[in-house]
Amino acid sequence: MISILVPVYNVENYLSQCLDSILAQTYKDIEIVMVNDGSTDHSKYIASSYANRYSFIHLYNYENAGISTTRNRLLRHAQGEYVFFVDSDDYIAPQTLQAMMNHMEAYNCDIVCCGYTMDYRFGALYRKVETKKVMTKQQALHSLAENKGMNNYPWGKLYKKKCFSNVSFPEFMRGFEDTYTVFKALCNAGTIGCISKRYYHYVQHQGSLTHHMNLETAYDMRKAYEYQESCLRRWYPEEDFHFDVHLVNSDFVILYTIFAYYTKKDDPQFVPAVINWKKVNPFVHVAYELCRGICSLRFGWAKTKTQEFNKWL
Known part of the structure:
Protein backbone atom coordinates (compact mmCIF):
# COMPACT_ATOMS: atom_id res chain seq x y z
CA MET A 1 0.00 0.00 0.00
CA ILE A 2 1.09 3.56 -0.76
CA SER A 3 0.50 6.17 1.94
CA ILE A 4 -0.06 9.53 0.25
CA LEU A 5 1.02 12.20 2.72
CA VAL A 6 -0.69 15.59 2.49
CA PRO A 7 0.29 18.46 4.85
CA VAL A 8 -2.60 20.92 5.18
CA TYR A 9 -2.31 24.58 6.17
CA ASN A 10 -4.58 27.37 4.90
CA VAL A 11 -5.11 25.95 1.41
CA GLU A 12 -8.88 26.24 1.06
CA ASN A 13 -8.57 27.34 -2.58
CA TYR A 14 -6.40 24.38 -3.60
CA LEU A 15 -7.15 21.39 -1.36
CA SER A 16 -10.09 19.95 -3.30
CA GLN A 17 -8.12 19.89 -6.55
CA CYS A 18 -5.25 18.16 -4.77
CA LEU A 19 -7.44 15.47 -3.19
CA ASP A 20 -9.47 14.93 -6.36
CA SER A 21 -6.26 14.31 -8.31
CA ILE A 22 -5.27 11.64 -5.76
CA LEU A 23 -8.70 10.02 -5.87
CA ALA A 24 -8.41 9.88 -9.68
CA GLN A 25 -5.28 7.71 -9.53
CA THR A 26 -5.38 4.52 -11.59
CA TYR A 27 -3.40 2.79 -8.81
CA LYS A 28 -5.93 2.04 -6.06
CA ASP A 29 -4.02 0.40 -3.18
CA ILE A 30 -3.63 3.66 -1.30
CA GLU A 31 -4.43 5.54 1.86
CA ILE A 32 -4.48 9.31 2.08
CA VAL A 33 -3.08 10.76 5.29
CA MET A 34 -3.68 14.43 6.03
CA VAL A 35 -2.28 16.43 8.92
CA ASN A 36 -4.01 19.77 9.42
CA ASP A 37 -1.44 22.11 10.95
CA GLY A 38 -3.84 24.47 12.71
CA SER A 39 -5.41 26.00 9.60
CA THR A 40 -7.36 29.20 10.23
CA ASP A 41 -9.38 29.10 6.98
CA HIS A 42 -11.83 26.42 5.76
CA SER A 43 -9.13 23.83 5.02
CA LYS A 44 -10.02 21.72 8.05
CA TYR A 45 -13.67 21.46 6.99
CA ILE A 46 -12.79 20.60 3.40
CA ALA A 47 -10.42 17.91 4.61
CA SER A 48 -13.03 16.57 7.01
CA SER A 49 -15.63 16.30 4.25
CA TYR A 50 -13.31 14.03 2.25
CA ALA A 51 -12.33 11.96 5.30
CA ASN A 52 -16.02 11.44 6.14
CA ARG A 53 -16.75 10.17 2.61
CA TYR A 54 -13.83 7.77 2.18
CA SER A 55 -12.67 5.22 4.74
CA PHE A 56 -9.10 5.24 3.37
CA ILE A 57 -8.69 8.98 4.01
CA HIS A 58 -7.43 9.84 7.49
CA LEU A 59 -7.29 13.34 8.96
CA TYR A 60 -5.32 14.37 12.04
CA ASN A 61 -5.71 17.85 13.50
CA TYR A 62 -2.99 19.62 15.48
CA GLU A 63 -2.15 23.12 16.61
CA ASN A 64 0.15 24.98 14.25
CA ALA A 65 3.73 23.71 14.47
CA GLY A 66 5.21 24.23 11.00
CA ILE A 67 5.85 22.14 7.91
CA SER A 68 8.71 20.03 9.30
CA THR A 69 6.72 18.88 12.31
CA THR A 70 3.75 18.24 10.04
CA ARG A 71 5.75 16.05 7.66
CA ASN A 72 7.24 14.12 10.58
CA ARG A 73 3.73 13.51 11.91
CA LEU A 74 2.59 12.34 8.48
CA LEU A 75 5.40 9.79 8.38
CA ARG A 76 4.46 8.51 11.84
CA HIS A 77 0.80 8.10 10.85
CA ALA A 78 1.58 6.37 7.53
CA GLN A 79 0.65 2.67 7.46
CA GLY A 80 1.88 1.82 3.95
CA GLU A 81 5.12 0.18 2.87
CA TYR A 82 5.54 3.11 0.47
CA VAL A 83 5.07 6.85 1.00
CA PHE A 84 4.44 9.67 -1.46
CA PHE A 85 4.27 13.35 -0.44
CA VAL A 86 1.85 15.71 -2.17
CA ASP A 87 1.70 19.32 -1.00
CA SER A 88 -1.92 20.34 -0.55
CA ASP A 89 -1.75 23.21 -3.03
CA ASP A 90 -0.36 20.92 -5.76
CA TYR A 91 -1.85 18.05 -7.78
CA ILE A 92 -0.75 14.96 -9.73
CA ALA A 93 -1.65 13.32 -13.05
CA PRO A 94 -3.97 10.27 -12.87
CA GLN A 95 -1.28 7.75 -13.92
CA THR A 96 1.39 9.02 -11.49
CA LEU A 97 1.34 6.29 -8.83
CA GLN A 98 0.81 3.40 -11.25
CA ALA A 99 3.74 4.47 -13.44
CA MET A 100 6.02 5.01 -10.46
CA MET A 101 5.11 1.70 -8.84
CA ASN A 102 5.67 -0.12 -12.14
CA HIS A 103 9.11 1.48 -12.40
CA MET A 104 9.92 0.61 -8.79
CA GLU A 105 9.04 -3.05 -9.29
CA ALA A 106 10.71 -3.35 -12.71
CA TYR A 107 14.06 -2.01 -11.51
CA ASN A 108 13.89 -3.05 -7.82
CA CYS A 109 14.17 0.56 -6.64
CA ASP A 110 13.93 2.03 -3.16
CA ILE A 111 12.97 5.48 -4.49
CA VAL A 112 11.42 6.50 -7.80
CA CYS A 113 11.29 10.14 -8.93
CA CYS A 114 9.19 11.79 -11.62
CA GLY A 115 9.45 15.14 -13.33
CA TYR A 116 7.35 18.19 -12.52
CA THR A 117 5.99 21.38 -14.02
CA MET A 118 5.66 24.70 -12.26
CA ASP A 119 2.07 25.82 -12.83
CA TYR A 120 1.49 29.55 -12.99
CA ARG A 121 -1.78 31.37 -13.48
CA PHE A 122 -1.13 31.97 -17.18
CA GLY A 123 1.10 29.06 -18.13
CA ALA A 124 3.56 26.39 -17.04
CA LEU A 125 7.33 26.06 -16.76
CA TYR A 126 8.74 22.61 -17.58
CA ARG A 127 11.63 21.84 -15.25
CA LYS A 128 14.72 19.76 -15.94
CA VAL A 129 14.28 16.02 -15.43
CA GLU A 130 16.80 13.27 -14.77
CA THR A 131 17.07 11.14 -17.92
CA LYS A 132 18.64 8.02 -16.38
CA LYS A 133 16.08 5.27 -15.72
CA VAL A 134 17.98 3.89 -12.74
CA MET A 135 20.93 5.06 -10.63
CA THR A 136 22.97 4.04 -7.64
CA LYS A 137 22.59 6.35 -4.68
CA GLN A 138 26.05 7.80 -5.42
CA GLN A 139 24.96 8.68 -8.96
CA ALA A 140 21.73 10.18 -7.64
CA LEU A 141 23.62 12.27 -5.07
CA HIS A 142 25.96 13.61 -7.77
CA SER A 143 22.91 14.50 -9.89
CA LEU A 144 21.46 16.28 -6.85
CA ALA A 145 24.71 18.14 -6.08
CA GLU A 146 25.19 19.25 -9.69
CA ASN A 147 21.53 20.16 -10.29
CA LYS A 148 21.23 17.76 -13.22
CA GLY A 149 17.64 16.64 -12.67
CA MET A 150 17.51 15.31 -9.13
CA ASN A 151 16.01 17.81 -6.68
CA ASN A 152 15.57 18.37 -2.95
CA TYR A 153 11.77 18.39 -2.91
CA PRO A 154 10.15 15.60 -0.87
CA TRP A 155 7.20 15.46 -3.28
CA GLY A 156 7.33 13.86 -6.71
CA LYS A 157 9.11 10.84 -5.25
CA LEU A 158 7.79 7.41 -4.30
CA TYR A 159 9.79 6.07 -1.36
CA LYS A 160 9.96 2.80 0.42
CA LYS A 161 9.08 4.00 3.89
CA LYS A 162 12.26 2.45 5.31
CA CYS A 163 14.23 5.23 3.60
CA PHE A 164 12.95 7.52 6.39
CA SER A 165 13.64 5.04 9.20
CA ASN A 166 16.35 7.27 10.75
CA VAL A 167 15.49 10.50 8.92
CA SER A 168 13.28 13.36 10.07
CA PHE A 169 12.66 16.91 8.93
CA PRO A 170 14.44 19.49 11.16
CA GLU A 171 11.79 21.19 13.26
CA PHE A 172 14.02 24.15 14.15
CA MET A 173 14.40 25.39 10.58
CA ARG A 174 12.66 28.50 9.22
CA GLY A 175 12.86 27.25 5.66
CA PHE A 176 14.70 24.97 3.23
CA GLU A 177 14.12 22.05 5.56
CA ASP A 178 13.78 19.84 2.47
CA THR A 179 17.41 20.50 1.52
CA TYR A 180 18.44 19.34 5.01
CA THR A 181 16.43 16.12 4.72
CA VAL A 182 15.66 14.54 1.35
CA PHE A 183 19.30 13.74 0.52
CA LYS A 184 19.44 11.65 3.71
CA ALA A 185 16.58 9.50 2.42
CA LEU A 186 18.55 9.08 -0.83
CA CYS A 187 21.52 7.93 1.24
CA ASN A 188 19.33 5.18 2.72
CA ALA A 189 18.35 3.90 -0.73
CA GLY A 190 20.15 1.27 -2.73
CA THR A 191 18.75 2.03 -6.18
CA ILE A 192 16.94 5.18 -7.34
CA GLY A 193 14.74 5.15 -10.42
CA CYS A 194 13.68 8.11 -12.52
CA ILE A 195 10.75 8.66 -14.86
CA SER A 196 11.20 11.53 -17.30
CA LYS A 197 7.44 12.20 -17.49
CA ARG A 198 6.35 15.34 -15.64
CA TYR A 199 3.50 13.93 -13.56
CA TYR A 200 3.69 16.35 -10.62
CA HIS A 201 2.19 19.85 -10.82
CA TYR A 202 3.88 22.37 -8.52
CA VAL A 203 1.38 25.22 -8.26
CA GLN A 204 2.87 28.70 -7.88
CA HIS A 205 1.03 31.35 -5.88
CA GLN A 206 1.72 34.24 -3.56
CA GLY A 207 1.74 32.05 -0.46
CA SER A 208 4.98 30.35 -1.50
CA LEU A 209 8.17 30.97 0.48
CA THR A 210 9.99 32.21 -2.63
CA HIS A 211 7.53 35.11 -2.82
CA HIS A 212 8.51 36.27 0.69
Whole structure:
Protein backbone atom coordinates (compact mmCIF):
# COMPACT_ATOMS: atom_id res chain seq x y z
CA MET A 1 0.00 0.00 0.00
CA ILE A 2 1.09 3.56 -0.76
CA SER A 3 0.50 6.17 1.94
CA ILE A 4 -0.06 9.53 0.25
CA LEU A 5 1.02 12.20 2.72
CA VAL A 6 -0.69 15.59 2.49
CA PRO A 7 0.29 18.46 4.85
CA VAL A 8 -2.60 20.92 5.18
CA TYR A 9 -2.31 24.58 6.17
CA ASN A 10 -4.58 27.37 4.90
CA VAL A 11 -5.11 25.95 1.41
CA GLU A 12 -8.88 26.24 1.06
CA ASN A 13 -8.57 27.34 -2.58
CA TYR A 14 -6.40 24.38 -3.60
CA LEU A 15 -7.15 21.39 -1.36
CA SER A 16 -10.09 19.95 -3.30
CA GLN A 17 -8.12 19.89 -6.55
CA CYS A 18 -5.25 18.16 -4.77
CA LEU A 19 -7.44 15.47 -3.19
CA ASP A 20 -9.47 14.93 -6.36
CA SER A 21 -6.26 14.31 -8.31
CA ILE A 22 -5.27 11.64 -5.76
CA LEU A 23 -8.70 10.02 -5.87
CA ALA A 24 -8.41 9.88 -9.68
CA GLN A 25 -5.28 7.71 -9.53
CA THR A 26 -5.38 4.52 -11.59
CA TYR A 27 -3.40 2.79 -8.81
CA LYS A 28 -5.93 2.04 -6.06
CA ASP A 29 -4.02 0.40 -3.18
CA ILE A 30 -3.63 3.66 -1.30
CA GLU A 31 -4.43 5.54 1.86
CA ILE A 32 -4.48 9.31 2.08
CA VAL A 33 -3.08 10.76 5.29
CA MET A 34 -3.68 14.43 6.03
CA VAL A 35 -2.28 16.43 8.92
CA ASN A 36 -4.01 19.77 9.42
CA ASP A 37 -1.44 22.11 10.95
CA GLY A 38 -3.84 24.47 12.71
CA SER A 39 -5.41 26.00 9.60
CA THR A 40 -7.36 29.20 10.23
CA ASP A 41 -9.38 29.10 6.98
CA HIS A 42 -11.83 26.42 5.76
CA SER A 43 -9.13 23.83 5.02
CA LYS A 44 -10.02 21.72 8.05
CA TYR A 45 -13.67 21.46 6.99
CA ILE A 46 -12.79 20.60 3.40
CA ALA A 47 -10.42 17.91 4.61
CA SER A 48 -13.03 16.57 7.01
CA SER A 49 -15.63 16.30 4.25
CA TYR A 50 -13.31 14.03 2.25
CA ALA A 51 -12.33 11.96 5.30
CA ASN A 52 -16.02 11.44 6.14
CA ARG A 53 -16.75 10.17 2.61
CA TYR A 54 -13.83 7.77 2.18
CA SER A 55 -12.67 5.22 4.74
CA PHE A 56 -9.10 5.24 3.37
CA ILE A 57 -8.69 8.98 4.01
CA HIS A 58 -7.43 9.84 7.49
CA LEU A 59 -7.29 13.34 8.96
CA TYR A 60 -5.32 14.37 12.04
CA ASN A 61 -5.71 17.85 13.50
CA TYR A 62 -2.99 19.62 15.48
CA GLU A 63 -2.15 23.12 16.61
CA ASN A 64 0.15 24.98 14.25
CA ALA A 65 3.73 23.71 14.47
CA GLY A 66 5.21 24.23 11.00
CA ILE A 67 5.85 22.14 7.91
CA SER A 68 8.71 20.03 9.30
CA THR A 69 6.72 18.88 12.31
CA THR A 70 3.75 18.24 10.04
CA ARG A 71 5.75 16.05 7.66
CA ASN A 72 7.24 14.12 10.58
CA ARG A 73 3.73 13.51 11.91
CA LEU A 74 2.59 12.34 8.48
CA LEU A 75 5.40 9.79 8.38
CA ARG A 76 4.46 8.51 11.84
CA HIS A 77 0.80 8.10 10.85
CA ALA A 78 1.58 6.37 7.53
CA GLN A 79 0.65 2.67 7.46
CA GLY A 80 1.88 1.82 3.95
CA GLU A 81 5.12 0.18 2.87
CA TYR A 82 5.54 3.11 0.47
CA VAL A 83 5.07 6.85 1.00
CA PHE A 84 4.44 9.67 -1.46
CA PHE A 85 4.27 13.35 -0.44
CA VAL A 86 1.85 15.71 -2.17
CA ASP A 87 1.70 19.32 -1.00
CA SER A 88 -1.92 20.34 -0.55
CA ASP A 89 -1.75 23.21 -3.03
CA ASP A 90 -0.36 20.92 -5.76
CA TYR A 91 -1.85 18.05 -7.78
CA ILE A 92 -0.75 14.96 -9.73
CA ALA A 93 -1.65 13.32 -13.05
CA PRO A 94 -3.97 10.27 -12.87
CA GLN A 95 -1.28 7.75 -13.92
CA THR A 96 1.39 9.02 -11.49
CA LEU A 97 1.34 6.29 -8.83
CA GLN A 98 0.81 3.40 -11.25
CA ALA A 99 3.74 4.47 -13.44
CA MET A 100 6.02 5.01 -10.46
CA MET A 101 5.11 1.70 -8.84
CA ASN A 102 5.67 -0.12 -12.14
CA HIS A 103 9.11 1.48 -12.40
CA MET A 104 9.92 0.61 -8.79
CA GLU A 105 9.04 -3.05 -9.29
CA ALA A 106 10.71 -3.35 -12.71
CA TYR A 107 14.06 -2.01 -11.51
CA ASN A 108 13.89 -3.05 -7.82
CA CYS A 109 14.17 0.56 -6.64
CA ASP A 110 13.93 2.03 -3.16
CA ILE A 111 12.97 5.48 -4.49
CA VAL A 112 11.42 6.50 -7.80
CA CYS A 113 11.29 10.14 -8.93
CA CYS A 114 9.19 11.79 -11.62
CA GLY A 115 9.45 15.14 -13.33
CA TYR A 116 7.35 18.19 -12.52
CA THR A 117 5.99 21.38 -14.02
CA MET A 118 5.66 24.70 -12.26
CA ASP A 119 2.07 25.82 -12.83
CA TYR A 120 1.49 29.55 -12.99
CA ARG A 121 -1.78 31.37 -13.48
CA PHE A 122 -1.13 31.97 -17.18
CA GLY A 123 1.10 29.06 -18.13
CA ALA A 124 3.56 26.39 -17.04
CA LEU A 125 7.33 26.06 -16.76
CA TYR A 126 8.74 22.61 -17.58
CA ARG A 127 11.63 21.84 -15.25
CA LYS A 128 14.72 19.76 -15.94
CA VAL A 129 14.28 16.02 -15.43
CA GLU A 130 16.80 13.27 -14.77
CA THR A 131 17.07 11.14 -17.92
CA LYS A 132 18.64 8.02 -16.38
CA LYS A 133 16.08 5.27 -15.72
CA VAL A 134 17.98 3.89 -12.74
CA MET A 135 20.93 5.06 -10.63
CA THR A 136 22.97 4.04 -7.64
CA LYS A 137 22.59 6.35 -4.68
CA GLN A 138 26.05 7.80 -5.42
CA GLN A 139 24.96 8.68 -8.96
CA ALA A 140 21.73 10.18 -7.64
CA LEU A 141 23.62 12.27 -5.07
CA HIS A 142 25.96 13.61 -7.77
CA SER A 143 22.91 14.50 -9.89
CA LEU A 144 21.46 16.28 -6.85
CA ALA A 145 24.71 18.14 -6.08
CA GLU A 146 25.19 19.25 -9.69
CA ASN A 147 21.53 20.16 -10.29
CA LYS A 148 21.23 17.76 -13.22
CA GLY A 149 17.64 16.64 -12.67
CA MET A 150 17.51 15.31 -9.13
CA ASN A 151 16.01 17.81 -6.68
CA ASN A 152 15.57 18.37 -2.95
CA TYR A 153 11.77 18.39 -2.91
CA PRO A 154 10.15 15.60 -0.87
CA TRP A 155 7.20 15.46 -3.28
CA GLY A 156 7.33 13.86 -6.71
CA LYS A 157 9.11 10.84 -5.25
CA LEU A 158 7.79 7.41 -4.30
CA TYR A 159 9.79 6.07 -1.36
CA LYS A 160 9.96 2.80 0.42
CA LYS A 161 9.08 4.00 3.89
CA LYS A 162 12.26 2.45 5.31
CA CYS A 163 14.23 5.23 3.60
CA PHE A 164 12.95 7.52 6.39
CA SER A 165 13.64 5.04 9.20
CA ASN A 166 16.35 7.27 10.75
CA VAL A 167 15.49 10.50 8.92
CA SER A 168 13.28 13.36 10.07
CA PHE A 169 12.66 16.91 8.93
CA PRO A 170 14.44 19.49 11.16
CA GLU A 171 11.79 21.19 13.26
CA PHE A 172 14.02 24.15 14.15
CA MET A 173 14.40 25.39 10.58
CA ARG A 174 12.66 28.50 9.22
CA GLY A 175 12.86 27.25 5.66
CA PHE A 176 14.70 24.97 3.23
CA GLU A 177 14.12 22.05 5.56
CA ASP A 178 13.78 19.84 2.47
CA THR A 179 17.41 20.50 1.52
CA TYR A 180 18.44 19.34 5.01
CA THR A 181 16.43 16.12 4.72
CA VAL A 182 15.66 14.54 1.35
CA PHE A 183 19.30 13.74 0.52
CA LYS A 184 19.44 11.65 3.71
CA ALA A 185 16.58 9.50 2.42
CA LEU A 186 18.55 9.08 -0.83
CA CYS A 187 21.52 7.93 1.24
CA ASN A 188 19.33 5.18 2.72
CA ALA A 189 18.35 3.90 -0.73
CA GLY A 190 20.15 1.27 -2.73
CA THR A 191 18.75 2.03 -6.18
CA ILE A 192 16.94 5.18 -7.34
CA GLY A 193 14.74 5.15 -10.42
CA CYS A 194 13.68 8.11 -12.52
CA ILE A 195 10.75 8.66 -14.86
CA SER A 196 11.20 11.53 -17.30
CA LYS A 197 7.44 12.20 -17.49
CA ARG A 198 6.35 15.34 -15.64
CA TYR A 199 3.50 13.93 -13.56
CA TYR A 200 3.69 16.35 -10.62
CA HIS A 201 2.19 19.85 -10.82
CA TYR A 202 3.88 22.37 -8.52
CA VAL A 203 1.38 25.22 -8.26
CA GLN A 204 2.87 28.70 -7.88
CA HIS A 205 1.03 31.35 -5.88
CA GLN A 206 1.72 34.24 -3.56
CA GLY A 207 1.74 32.05 -0.46
CA SER A 208 4.98 30.35 -1.50
CA LEU A 209 8.17 30.97 0.48
CA THR A 210 9.99 32.21 -2.63
CA HIS A 211 7.53 35.11 -2.82
CA HIS A 212 8.51 36.27 0.69
CA MET A 213 12.31 36.40 0.51
CA ASN A 214 14.46 38.58 2.73
CA LEU A 215 18.23 38.66 3.12
CA GLU A 216 18.29 36.30 6.09
CA THR A 217 16.14 33.79 4.21
CA ALA A 218 18.33 34.08 1.12
CA TYR A 219 21.44 33.30 3.17
CA ASP A 220 19.56 30.39 4.77
CA MET A 221 19.15 28.91 1.29
CA ARG A 222 22.91 28.89 0.81
CA LYS A 223 23.54 27.49 4.29
CA ALA A 224 21.28 24.55 3.47
CA TYR A 225 23.37 23.63 0.42
CA GLU A 226 26.59 24.11 2.39
CA TYR A 227 25.23 21.77 5.07
CA GLN A 228 24.32 19.17 2.46
CA GLU A 229 27.75 19.39 0.86
CA SER A 230 29.56 19.06 4.20
CA CYS A 231 27.53 15.97 5.13
CA LEU A 232 28.11 14.22 1.80
CA ARG A 233 31.84 14.95 1.84
CA ARG A 234 32.07 13.41 5.34
CA TRP A 235 29.91 10.39 4.57
CA TYR A 236 31.37 9.62 1.13
CA PRO A 237 35.01 10.82 1.24
CA GLU A 238 35.83 8.78 -1.87
CA GLU A 239 33.31 10.81 -3.93
CA ASP A 240 34.08 14.25 -5.38
CA PHE A 241 30.88 16.25 -4.95
CA HIS A 242 30.51 19.66 -6.59
CA PHE A 243 27.79 22.00 -5.32
CA ASP A 244 29.09 25.04 -7.20
CA VAL A 245 25.98 25.44 -9.39
CA HIS A 246 23.73 25.52 -6.30
CA LEU A 247 26.06 27.98 -4.56
CA VAL A 248 26.08 30.27 -7.59
CA ASN A 249 22.28 30.14 -7.82
CA SER A 250 22.04 30.91 -4.09
CA ASP A 251 24.35 33.90 -4.50
CA PHE A 252 22.20 35.15 -7.40
CA VAL A 253 19.17 34.99 -5.07
CA ILE A 254 21.10 36.89 -2.37
CA LEU A 255 22.20 39.59 -4.83
CA TYR A 256 18.71 39.90 -6.32
CA THR A 257 17.17 40.16 -2.84
CA ILE A 258 19.63 42.91 -1.89
CA PHE A 259 19.02 44.82 -5.13
CA ALA A 260 15.22 44.48 -5.12
CA TYR A 261 14.32 44.93 -1.45
CA TYR A 262 17.06 46.99 0.23
CA THR A 263 18.40 50.53 0.05
CA LYS A 264 21.86 51.93 0.74
CA LYS A 265 20.55 53.12 4.11
CA ASP A 266 19.87 49.49 5.08
CA ASP A 267 23.57 48.73 4.48
CA PRO A 268 23.04 45.16 3.20
CA GLN A 269 26.17 43.03 3.03
CA PHE A 270 27.12 40.40 0.50
CA VAL A 271 29.49 37.63 1.55
CA PRO A 272 30.15 35.49 -1.53
CA ALA A 273 30.21 31.71 -1.39
CA VAL A 274 33.42 29.79 -2.02
CA ILE A 275 32.91 28.68 -5.63
CA ASN A 276 35.08 26.62 -7.96
CA TRP A 277 34.43 28.55 -11.15
CA LYS A 278 35.91 25.76 -13.30
CA LYS A 279 32.70 23.84 -12.54
CA VAL A 280 30.42 26.69 -13.69
CA ASN A 281 29.49 27.86 -17.17
CA PRO A 282 31.75 30.88 -17.98
CA PHE A 283 28.75 32.92 -19.20
CA VAL A 284 27.12 32.37 -15.81
CA HIS A 285 30.37 33.55 -14.19
CA VAL A 286 30.26 36.77 -16.24
CA ALA A 287 26.60 37.33 -15.27
CA TYR A 288 27.47 36.71 -11.62
CA GLU A 289 30.27 39.29 -11.66
CA LEU A 290 28.03 41.74 -13.48
CA CYS A 291 25.30 41.45 -10.82
CA ARG A 292 27.87 41.68 -8.05
CA GLY A 293 29.47 44.75 -9.65
CA ILE A 294 26.15 46.55 -10.08
CA CYS A 295 25.32 45.95 -6.41
CA SER A 296 28.81 47.10 -5.41
CA LEU A 297 28.30 50.38 -7.22
CA ARG A 298 24.77 50.89 -5.93
CA PHE A 299 25.48 50.14 -2.28
CA GLY A 300 29.02 51.52 -2.09
CA TRP A 301 30.65 48.25 -1.14
CA ALA A 302 34.42 47.96 -0.79
CA LYS A 303 36.40 49.37 -3.71
CA THR A 304 38.25 46.07 -4.11
CA LYS A 305 34.96 44.38 -5.01
CA THR A 306 34.28 47.03 -7.66
CA GLN A 307 37.81 46.63 -9.01
CA GLU A 308 37.32 42.86 -9.25
CA PHE A 309 34.13 43.51 -11.20
CA ASN A 310 35.87 45.99 -13.54
CA LYS A 311 38.38 43.34 -14.58
CA TRP A 312 35.51 41.54 -16.28
CA LEU A 313 34.41 44.55 -18.36
